[in-house]
Amino acid sequence: MxxxxxxxxxxxxxxxxxxxxxxxxxxxxxxxxxxxxxxxxxxxxxxxxxxxxxxxxxxxxxxxxxxxxxxxxxxxxxxxxxxxxxxxxxxxxxxxxxxxxxxxxxxxxxxxxxxxxxxxxxxxxxxxxxxxxxxxxxxxxxxxxxxxxxxxxxxxxxxxxxxxxxxxxxxxxxxxxxxxxxxxxxxxxxxxxxxxxxxxxHPAVNPKESLKQIILDTYANKGKVLIPVFAVGRSQEILYILKQLYEEKKLPNIPVYFDTPLGAETTSLYQHHQNYLRAEFRNSFLKGENPFHFGRLDFIRGNNRSLDVASSGEPCVVIAASGMLTGGRILNHLKTTLEDSNSSLVFVGYQAEGTPGREILGGKKRVEIEEKSYQVKLNVFYIPGLSxxxxxxxxxxxxxxxxxxxxxxxxxxxxxxxxxxxxxxxxxxxxxxxxxxxxxYTENFMEREVVKVVEKDVHLDFRPQFTKVGEQEVYPFAGALLKKQDGIHLISKEQYIGILTETEEELEMMLAKVTSKKELEAEAAAPAEEISEVVFKEELTKYANAGIFSRSRARELKDKLKDEGRDATIAHVNKLAGKDRLYPLDNEKQELLRKVLVAGINSFPQKARMLFNDIVER
Ligand SMILES: [Zn+2]
Ligand SMILES: [Zn+2]
The missing domain is CATH 3.60.15.10 (Ribonuclease Z/Hydroxyacylglutathione hydrolase-like)
Structure with missing residues (x-):
């Protein structure tokens, strides 16, 4: 991938x-x-x-x-x-x-x-x-x-x-x-x-309180409150907050112009798709109210009406797009209001670098709108809680x-x-x-093979996982490993279904049996001391046949047993397992092999040495 x-x-x-x-x-x-x-x-x-x-x-x-x-x-x-x-x-x-x-x-x-x-x-x-x-x-x-x-x-x-x-x-x-x-x-x-x-x-401010205060202060100066918004999201939240403020009678009786046709259409989508919204909010629809509508709210459709409102000096609240002042009807209002020190511009959302919104918020005192230069004299606010x-x-x-x-x-x-x-x-x-x-930037992830033993001489790779291979581009592969007289073959899923007599479902079931967690846990829980010589030999042979327990590891343990004795060898095995280096497989298998080795070396060190030797010689 x-x-x-x-x-x-x-x-x-x-x-x-x-x-x-x-x-x-x-x-x-x-x-x-x-x-x-x-x-x-x-x-x-x-x-x-x-x-x-x-x-x-x-x-x-x-x-x-x-x-x-x-x-x-x-x-x-x-x-x-x-x-x-x-x-x-x-x-x-x-x-x-x-x-x-x-x-x-x-x-x-x-x-x-x-x-x-x-x-x-x-x-x-x-x-x-x-x-x-x-x-x-x-x-x-x-x-x-x-x-x-x-x-x-x-x-x-x-x-x-x-x-x-x-x-x-x-x-x-x-x-x-x-x-x-x-x-x-x-x-x-x-x-x-x-x-x-x-x-x-985000500061722990209450956006509703902040907005209320700005509107009251601006109204006292007979100014306008301009709120640039994105048509989707912010505009609906602002409408909802203003509705609450109006109904709680916390605002003066001034008109609120919703001057974004796109915002109006999106607002009706919010009504249409209520199931996507917060349950408490949906309730107001269920009660037959429109949570986006209130007495002094005026949806402006045509651009001429927008220009009329922009040029009138009446105190009001204007909600218009675009949110970062890059276009839209908010420009109508900015042109007539930027140089009015009694009015306010209230940002309620993120302002991207390079946009006029970012410049004004950053304190720039002169901006260009549609090739004309304006002084920024109105009061600039930012209400963070509405992001x-x-x-x-x-x-x-x-x-x-x-x-x-x-x-x-x-x-x-x-x-x-x-x-x-x-x-x-x-x-x-x-x-x-x-x-x-x-x-x-590109990153590659490769499938890592996890080999599971299904039958005595068939190894299947069913659960591939991806792993990173640095900057190198490596193409992952998946398939089954089939062990035959002449060596190990990588075959595709289609191929092994042809070779084996079992159906794909049967193979999956066999695999599930081998890898079922319960079985692994039962095995892992078996006390290490109780291993018999026969089981020890069988287990070691299984790991050795699968190429998991290598000849060099067997030689290493055999020599250690001979030269340093039982306890030192067990300590060495534990150390190897702790560092994930006993053999390159998953932790559960690693732990099983460790237990087998420790149990064998502990119970019959002489015999264990002979069995290790067996593997070295084979
Ligand atoms: Zn987004
Ligand atoms: Zn985004």
Whole structure:
């Protein structure tokens, strides 16, 4: 299995991971890069025609934004996601196509058209959370609740022969009134985790209180409150908070303009897909209320109305996209309000490097909007508690929530200091091999053979596991080892079914019998002293025949017994086993062999020496 990180590596946007297995190649997300240094016409680092399928974590454009381009360039597989993710993605992608069409008038080449989006939507194969779906012959995907935005999922990807890989996508912090807390981390071999706030802790402020105070203060100065939002997620939370404040009569009677048509459409999707939301929140729908609606709320449809509101001096609250001030109707309002020192600009979400939002939040006093320069005189605020992402504590406890910790972790979707901080925290506290890949980084994992003895002279490899082989590209293989007169042969599954008389099911049953945990435990629990000479000989011969207990090891023990005696040899065996070097197999087998050796050497050292000699001579 080969993983290649093609985006959101040491940066937040452009999520895309290419995975190649023996039987399929697929993508985890296919997102747009946004902000500084972004190509206006990005190129794929692979041939879209050769991608078998895509697993989509959620609808945000930094995860889904290049899907139509992928389809336009020949991708003809399925896109797997939840039902809600598909519906939100359709809105966001169509909106993106529309914005690109407008930009095309000023000479910017569009990446895709609305027609491409329509074709893309045909490729979706949707499921609900917790339902395993076969994405291909060797890959099964199960989506779990990520608690980030409507439909957002943690993807559990089971690759037969390669193990399990879990991709968090973006995960929430669990304190949202609308979204659930993210699911617990399942046991997994590999974990790919986001790190947007890998170095930061969300302050324990109450966003509702902060927002209330800003609105009251701004109203006292007869100013406007502008809240730039992402159409999905943040806008719904803001609406819900404002509704509560209004109903609790904590706000003055001023109008609230929801000036994002896309946000309005997404809001109705939240109503449509209630089953994805927090139970307490769903109850308000059940009671017949609309948790997103209240008396002074005004949904603005046309752009002319938006311009009217922007140019009127009336105190009000305006919620508009885009969240990082890179476009959308928020610009109408900024143009008329940036230079008004009585008004307020309230950021409620992450501001990517290189965006106007980041510049203003960073204290820049002069910004350009659509080629005109403005002074920033309004009051700038940031309310952190509304982020849709987990902070460093949330991310760490997510990793720590698994019963068995992952073998290897990749930290993505974070600027370098955030990704690095999370990596250090995981390594220092959990001692898991953790790595921050950069864009283009590739890592290979190889199948390690586990040989099990099924019949006297047939060795089958049923449970391959992957293991890392450094930077070297190694192609994994799987099959059975067949021991015959002329040596040991590696044969494919199809071949050994032809050679042996047993059916595949019978072989599986025989194997299950040999490897069943109960049997191993019973064997391991047998007291070492009670071994008989016959059993000792049989066991040793079995290990020797399988090539597991080597001649050189036998010689070493024979000499030690002769020169240093029983106790020294037993101590030596224990030391070898403790260091995992008795022979290269799993711990359980290692322990069994150790017990056999110790029991034999302990009970009949002379005879043991002769038996070791037997193996050396053979
Ligand atoms: Zn997201
Ligand atoms: Zn994201």
């Amino acid at each position: 080969k993983l290649q990180f093609l985006g959101a590596a040491k940066e937040v946007t452009g999520s895309c991971i290419l995975i190649e297995t023996r039987k399929s190649r697929f993508l985890l997300d296919c997102g747009q890069r946004q902000g500084q240094g972004t190509e206006s016409s990005p190129r794929f680092q692979f041939n879209p025609k050769e991608i078998d399928f895509v697993i989509l974590s959620h609808a945000h454009l930094d995860h889904a934004g290049l899907l139509p381009k992928l389809v336009a360039e020949g991708f003809d597989g399925m896109i797997y996601s939840t039902v809600a993710t598909r519906d939100v993605a359709e809105l966001l992608l169509k909106d993106s196509a529309k914005i690109q069409k407008e930009a095309a008038e000023s000479g910017v080449m569009p990446m895709f058209t609305e027609k491409d989006v329509v074709q893309t939507m045909d490729k979706f194969r949707v499921s609900e959370w917790n339902v395993p779906v076969d994405a291909s012959e060797n890959v099964t995907v199960t989506f779990l609740d990520a608690g980030h935005i409507l439909g957002a999922s943690i993807s559990v990807v089971d690759i037969s022969g390669a193990g399990r890989l879990i991709y968090t996508g973006d995960i929430g912090h669990g304190r949202s009134p609308i979204m659930n807390a993210p699911a617990r981390l399942n046991n997994t071999d590999f974990l790919i985790i986001e790190s947007t706030y890998g170095a930061k802790r 849709a992402h987990a902070d460093t504590d949330g991310l760490f406890s997510f990793v720590n929530s698994a019963e068995l910790l992952p073998k290897k972790i990749f930290v993505v979707h974070g600027e370098p200091e955030n990704a690095e901080a999370l990596r250090r925290r995981i390594i220092n506290n959990l001692r898991i091999d953790t790595f921050v890949p950069e864009r283009g």
